[in-house]
Amino acid sequence: MKNKRWILWILVTIALVVLALFIRARVQFSWAVFGQQLKQADWRRFAIAVALIYGGYVLRSVRWSIFLKPVKRVSPFSILGSQVIGFTGVALFGRLADLVRPYLVARRVNLTVGSQVAVYTVERMFDLGAMALIFSLTLLFAPDRNALPHHELMVKVAKVSFIVTIGLAIFAVFVRVSGGVLAAFTEKTIGALSPGIGKSVADKIRAFRDGLDTIDSVTDFLLAAGVSLAMWALIVLAYLETLWAFTNSPELYHMTLARCMVLMAASMGGSIFQLPVVGWFTTILATSATMHAWLGVAPEPALGAGAMLLIVSFLSIVPVGLIWSRFEHVSLKRVTEESEEAGDREIPAEIVAAATAAHPSVSAPPPSL
Template identity: 25%
Template sequence: MGIWIMLAATVAGCWFLVHRAADNGFDSKVFLATMARADWRWLVAGWLLAIASYYGRVLRWMVMLRPIAPLARSVDIFTATAIGFSAVVLLGRPGEFVRPYLIARAAQVSVPSQLAAWLLERIYDTLIVLAIFGYALAAVVQSGQKVGPKMQWVLQTGGWFTGITCTLCMAVLIGLQYYSDRLEDRLKSALSILKAHHQERILPVVSAAMDGLRSTRNAKSMALLYGYSALEWLIIYLCYHALFLAFPSTANLGVTSTLVYIGFVAFGGIVQIPGIGGGVQIVAVLVLTEFFHVGIEQATGIALVTWAITLIGIVPLGVILAFREGLSWRKLREVEREASI
């Protein structure tokens, strides 16, 4: 019931925003026509590629999981991944804990070890996103294209942000994976000031988390992690390219333009842009209108569709798998609360 209420509220909110915008010169007829004329075949292809990208995540996670759970099955991890990302959409950021919790339960390993794997996944994804954004930034600067003041701020700040964040991510990655033994000793030493019964509860958690980090220290595992990360983002690129082909306004955009869109949208999701915020849809509209000269109505429709398919597209599958696993809406909330403890 909660899912249907949320869906109804989302539809009603979108309808209200469209009519509100129409009062400010936004042509709702062009917006609705953009949505209606989209080629559903490319939309379905984009949705299938979006689902495939989650399996790319599973392959990468299996690299981190296999050393401590050799009998773990990728189909179980995919189920946990689909349910976990659906939980993020339905429950918000606290739902992030659902996925490592369900993976730990499916593979019969400790939750802290999978939280450590989740941290590594975030670092790898951040590095790939920043690489794509750096390429997009260079492509836009090289083109000499004039943009508005808000996007100009992105261009001026993006280079420094990319360099500093990449350096920090690499430092954290190296520290966690190559110096995890020393880090574990330091943490245990710092926790020695606690009373014995507190140490008995915390130290096993620290050891389990360090085991998760140590599972990928060899060169082969590192190569596989980078390789599967590249595969995942290649699928994501193909997904966005298919979605662009669904609309006449973006069907002629090539590889560079698609990467520019992905890079800036990912950057907008991480950084709060002055006067705009971090809304992915808003940044997507800005990129389409200022860089590719797409009309505001068409840009809004394309941004909403790409956002819905790439983010919400996993929810129907996730809900089906959750019901198959015996997880109702109430149980999913309980899992989220238990996992976040």
């Protein structure tokens, strides 16, 4: 497995170098102008953006405590350190540290790692649903949606995203109520053609249902949904504050919510490669290229904004996480290895696959949260 990871790192690094050389040959870029853009930016807005991102981490802890209610009453602030340290691990070690947060929470509240990975699975669902809903509604109803590049395509994407989000929500309710019946039906029908595939699909449905068991009532569902929407609203505001800080770039200083949604989508696409350090540059390149090619931002402020968006939404937690880990006597490298071993040893592969399949890294998700 480790050899495969090194091969992947090398391939992605080579691709990044080739892409950087291609961009350098096609785009006129001045490092002096780049430095001037950063120097003349409004750094107070960067500080506000970081504060908003930190607020998102607090809301993550609140939501996790809601998911824990069926089995244990836990104060959100008691697991806040696990959230902060876990996201620090993801920022430094990439997807290798995906299970650090559920592993640390499990140790903190004396529950099994598998139960917390189930919570993590549901958390991913709420993240994707909240972000998709905000993205869709913004592009469908924002006053400036018709001014977006390729606005007709954007509106179509928003409509599809909205329909898919609603459809997945209905499917989740059905699985929560009748997941066992659906799994048995799937295993029987698909298994008639391919027993292996039928069993695999049925196991994934059961794992999905087990994760949804963390939602105890309609009230808890609505509360978790509200917290999710509030958290992603903070992330969107953090993005806007970061972009508005570049006062010498008219396109960034007057950035609208609809255009910001396009950038966030590009940032999520760039964060697919959650490799240590390398993933930072894929995110910066994806976001900067979107600003330059789609929104008409000059290369220098586009690169500066791309770098600051990564720092604010994804890397700003690292100093706090490193300090917190020292106070809690947690070695990030060791806990990353231990969480991975625990996942291989204690958790069914279907649950791990469901949990890590979707990882919005903007503060994330990303961030990222």
